[in-house]
Amino acid sequence: MTTEHHRLNAPSATPPRIQALSLGAGVQSSALLLMSAHGLLPRLDYAAFADTGWERPETYAALDWLENEVAKPAGIEIVRLRAGDIRRDALDPNSRFSTMPMFIRNPNGSKGMLRRQCTSTYKIKILLAEARRRLGAEVFDDGRIGRVKRSLSLSMWVGISSDEFHRAKDSGVKYAVNEFPLLQLGLTRADTQAYLDQHGFAAVSKSACVGCPYTSNAGWRNLRDNHPVQWDEAVEFDRAIRAGNARANANGRPLLGQAFLHPSLLPLDQAPIDAPPKRRHLRLVGADEAVDWEDGDPDGCSPWACRTGRPEQPAGISEVAA
Template sequence: MIFADPGAETGATMDHLAWLEAEVTKRTNGRMLTLRVSNGSITETIERRAKGTVALRKDGQPSRFVSAPFFTENGGMGRRQCTREFKIEPITKQQRALLGYRPRQRIPVGSCEVWIGISTDEVTRASSATESWCVHRYPLLEQRMSRHDCEAWLQRNGYPVPPKSACVFCPYRSNLEWRWLKENDPAAWAEAVRIDDLIRQSPNMTHREYLHRDRVPLSEVDLRTDSQRNGQHSWLLECEGGCGL
């Protein structure tokens, strides 16, 4: 099993990953290998960009800043390169190494079968491999399992339900997910607010960037539901049904 660590996951996710690695080792008596791979930290990349400093590649040349799909004040979004650079590329590199091939060395077609845990809720994310030597399989889709089905299976078999994996500052979060993070993981919320502030400190920016689609600082976003904004939530909580209506 190969896991990519972009250096931006929540503490709960990393704790679950540590548990999973130990569980795999125990259940397989050490016969199944688990590997964590990394192409650096996207958090550190954002911090360097805010400071205007540039990291050097192994060849001594300056590395470029990775682009993430942050919301821009002109109504657009940045390019989504973070997934490829911090997840796909290090995993592909590790796959080549496990197969025994050097970089750019030709690998026979279909040499590697990769199982990816995408459920029916995210079927649009499933795709064919971009490398001819790699074949993608989606066991959860083959079993027609949704995220709810996976959670039910874990509970039936006595396993903890893992948190949804995503970078702390992933801009694709819904208001519900942002609200959950704020209420249940204060450390992760504080880190998201910090990163949200940092991405607007980068020098020579064409347009300011934001984590939230409202394009305001994350600490100022109104995360209430529609019913809460309209005052219905508090009425429902306070009403004891005694008025007869």
């Protein structure tokens, strides 16, 4: 790590950018925060956590620990951002809701998957808005944040390790340049987990909300067995979204099919989430690759690093997120 450390900290002829971290409180982003706090990486100016309003209990606990035990002693600001409450927005006919990638049983019996818009709305957009604010953009009375001067930009660190390099994506804007320090250092997820273990921070989970359809069977069992309040919320949410989100239904545009949180297309409290005697593999509907739906969450749901794939559009669905 030493050689790369020197390279990452090499003097630059241009003024240093603001160093920001997209913090999901999972393994990789937590390791980046610790490495910055310990001086192994440049000092972060701030770390931004985009809160969907329905994050997992482990995520909130990890975030609190990082803030109090790591960031504050190192003088690194953690800012918590929120664009809404994803659970409330789905169930409130008066709230806009950005579609979650729920599994669909189409009217003809075929399987499909809703378009994933939640990561953009509840995470990426507010992270970019905060970046513009930090770069001096105008903040309007209604809370909107204006444009950034063309010459300004910041570095947005994203926690992608070398074994997941295929998940690394550009930000899509010029004023926030995504950078991947773990890739530069050649560190794997196992390396970053070992680094966290060495510093007493072992209990982290992949970032995703309680009702994320990308949750594995193991993840659902953990919720059911260890977090009964959140499990009950997820079960009720699964029932409530069977015909789509509340606003679309109120506007006379119900889902032409049935939505489920589990790929079995069964109600969550009836879904086969208990560990099978032998490993079984499910192909995620519409995805490009087979994924193991029994073990750890397949990729989690981090900004610019949510799982990829091309979900099928359910029959008769044009837009359900208005």
